[in-house]
Amino acid sequence: MALTYPVELQLSGRQYLQPINDNTADISPNQQLLPLTARVNHDDHLEIGGCDVTTLVEQYGSPLYILDEETLRTACRQYRNTFKEYYQGESQVLYASKAWNCLAVCAIVASEGLGIDVVSGGELYTALNAGMNPSKIYLHGNNKSDDELVLAIESACTIVADNWHELYRLVKIGGEQAENSAAAPIRIMLRLTPGIECHTHEYIRTGHLDSKFGFDPNDLQEVFAFVSKQASLDCVGLHAHIGSQIFERQPHRDLASVMVQWLRDAAKHGLTITELNVGGGLGIKYIESDDPPSIEEWSKAICEVVQTACISENLPLPKLLCEPGRSLIATACVTAYTVGSSKIVPEIRTYVAIDGGMSDNPRPITYQSVYRAVVANKMSVPCTETVTLAGKHCESGDILIKNAQLPKTEANDILVVMGTGAYNYSMASNYNRLPRPAAVVVANGEANLILQRETYLDLIRQDCLPERLK
Known part of the structure; x- marks a missing residue:
């Protein structure tokens, strides 16, 4: 049977709320569990962006992604403003859109002055159609197709070259274009593997030497020498990334210091590197015990170490780029x-089933990720039960949260899982032929649809049935 708690431990959903404060500009969203606008209304319902969550479900159905525009914009502004405050040179914050790439999200971050980091032709196409300036778009990826490279080149985006194979192909494409027109050199950055470890999940560590991403440090001089001789390539910057959901400060300081050393090495080969991209990776608070640095703390540390290292090496300050994803969008949804x-x-457990699961949030089954939940229509009711929240998919491992502390639940209660803005919709699937959920953006008491709920017709739209099988 479900476990119960002593009265003094019977907290309610209100425990996750911030005290009501009209000025949220100084609150770092990545250190919160709920969006900045989360409130409890007179019906004891959870409100986000001035909208009653239960009403949103009545209107748009469930599962439903609810994006709080104020939280997203606040995170964007904190990154942008702190880099401007603590870095004496030019800077540009990029949104790592693999976290959640759709027209509305791209448009919001663009309106806040951010650029966008994309990792596929589809993400690039979406960013362009959302109105993002191509000069602020950077294309990543360890195995880009020719079509993706050509789209980026024709759109005048920057390509982050990841390996020798890609460099050779870029030289070939650039040469072919030069034969047919007075094409400008292809604007590229070089992604290098820094060999820096950090304590995070194995699948989201990207900076250690045993990684599929980036040139090996041992190839550094050879890469610089090769690129310096290619008239069709304009190498403007260096890029490195050490992983995701990181709470430690020292690995990022180490990364910035190493990258400035690379700047010095590149100059020896005649390369004029004007941009330095230190990646992203700042973690967020998924559960109460998580204690990530604030956006300001992370940004200040990066800015200061790059400046100090450049002064030490007598190098001009490069344009400093970073590319946060999770810490911008996760808490907002x-x-x-x-x-x-x-x-x-x-004597074992109580299962409570919801109408979604691993197809709309594959992170628990993929990364063993943990989340917190509240019952949106019972925000003040004490948490008296420990239950296992089970998804509806035909998989025993489709468990959203183990040992969730909740009030007694009943059918048709509205359960809200926090921190689902990053890698939830972007990794969603049609497993078991479930349509992907809808998404809305909320602000000032108004909700707008940003992603329509898929239908059964959508599920078979790309199916082909040969005549002989009809």
């Missing part, structure tokens, strides 16, 4: 579900 069936396994 929650996912609302409707509670369905339940099952009590005596």
Whole structure:
């Protein structure tokens, strides 16, 4: 049967709320569990962006992604303003859009002056159609197709070259274009592997030597020498990234210091490097014990170490770029579900099923990621039960949260999982032929649809049935 707690431990969903404060500009979103506008209204319902979550589910159905525009914009402004405050040279914050790439999200970050980091032709196409200035778009990827490279070149974006194979192909494409027109050199950056370890999940560490990303440090001099001789390439910068969901400050300081050394090495080969991209990776608060640095703390540390290292090496300050993803968007979004069936396994656990799961949030089954949840229509009701939140998919491992502390739940309650803005919709699938959920953006009491709920027709739209099978 479900476990119960002593009265003094029977907290409610209100424990996750910030004190009401009209000025949220100084609150670092990545250190919160709920969006900055989260409140409890007179019906004891959770509100986000001035919208009652239960009403949103009635209107748009569930599961439903709910994006709080104020939280996203606040995070954008904190990154932009702190880099401007602490870095004496030019800077540019890029949104790592693999976290969640759609027209509305790209448009919001663009309106806040951010650029965008994309990792595919599809993400690039979306960013362009959202109105992002191509000069602020950077294309990443360890195995870009020729079509993706050509799209980036024709759009005048910057390509972050990842390996020798890609460099050779870029030289070939650049040469072919030069034969047919007075094409400008292809604007590139070089991605290098810094060999810096950090304590995070194995799948989201990208800076250690055993990584599929970037040129090996041992090839550094050879890469610089090769690129310096290519008239079709304009190498403007260096890039490195050490991973994601990082709380430690020292690895980022180490990375910035190493990259300035690379700047010095590049100059010896006649390369004029004007941009330095230190990646992103700042973590967020998924559960109460998580204690990530604030956006300001992370940004200040990066800016100061780059400046100090450049002064030490007598180098001009490069344009400093960073590319946060999760710490910009994750806390800004929650996912609302409707509670369905339940099952009590005596002396073991109680299962409570929701109408979504691994197809709209694959992170728990993929990374063993942990989340917190509240019942949106019972925000003040004490948490008296420990339950396992189970998804509806035909997989025993489709468990959203183990040992979730909740009030007693009933069918049709609205359950809200926090911190689902990063790698939830972007990694969503149609597993078990479930349509992907809808998404809305909320602000000032108004909700607008930004992603339509898929239909059964959408599921078979690309299917082909040969005549002989009809």
